Amino acid sequence: MQCPHVELDAIFHQPGWTELEADAFRAAVRKAVAHPSWVVDGNYSIVQDIVWDRADTIVWVDLPFALVMGRVISRTLRRTILRTELWNGNREPISNLLSIDPQKSIIAWAATRHRIYHQRYLAAQRDPRWSQLSFIQLRSRSDVRQLMQHGSRHRTSQGAA
Numbered sequence: 001m002q003c004p005h006v007e008l009d010a011i012f013h014q015p016g017w018t019e020l021e022a023d024a025f026r027a028a029v030r031k032a033v034a035h036p037s038w039v040v041d042g043n044y045s046i047v048q049d050i051v052w053d054r055a056d057t058i059v060w061v062d063l064p065f066a067l068v069m070g071r072v073i074s075r076t077l078r079r080t081i082l083r084t085e086l087w088n089g090n091r092e093p094i095s096n097l098l099s100i101d102p103q104k105s106i107i108a109w110a111a112t113r114h115r116i117y118h119q120r121y122l123a124a125q126r127d128p129r130w131s132q133l134s135f136i137q138l139r140s141r142s143d144v145r146q147l148m149q150h151g152s153r154h155r156t157s158q159g160a161a
Contacts, residue, residue: 006032008042010087017090022046043117057134060121061144065114072110 011028012020020028029047032038033054040051052058063071078084079092086092092106099105102112125135138144 003037003039004032004035006038006040006042007087008040008044008047012042012044013087013090015088015090017093026050052130052133055133057136058121058124058130059136059138059147061138062118062121063139063141067141068110068114069107072107076107 006029008029011032012025014020025044026047029040029050033040033051040055076092076096079086080094080097083091096105096107100108102109121135121137124130125137136147138147
């Protein structure tokens with residue numbers, strides 16, 4: 001079944017890396033998830049309630065820190081060198097390779113947020129507010145491959161999703 005792919009970064013990061021104002025961002029996401037089916041790519045706490053209230057499954061890619069960092073660094077390096085357009089004309093700035101400020105560097109952001117998101121998603125799985133959701137926690141490359149091959153039949157330690 002085909003369904004719309006909603007990339008939150010593409011909505012949030014306007015031309016020139018201008019951030020969409022909070023109310024406008026929430027309105028755009030609300031419109032995007034008004035369709036009967038969709039897949040949202042991204043994780044912004046400011047719109048989590050909008051997305052999760054309409055979702056049935058959360059796929060949580062929870063790979064080991066070293067693997068995540070290796071991928072983020074190599075992807076950022078590749079995008080910077082190739083001047084790859086990401087969203088709305090934006091390209092990775094060289095500062096992503098040089099800055100240690102998480103507000104200016106996706107590498108620094110990933111390094112400082114990995115543990116926080118791990119803890120946040122573990123808590124969300126236990127939160128009664130999100131009891132209607134199935135959580136699929138992908139902890140390895142093998143888990144990711146299995147989900148891609150078998151879809152919703154994927155099993156995690158939390159059960160079937």
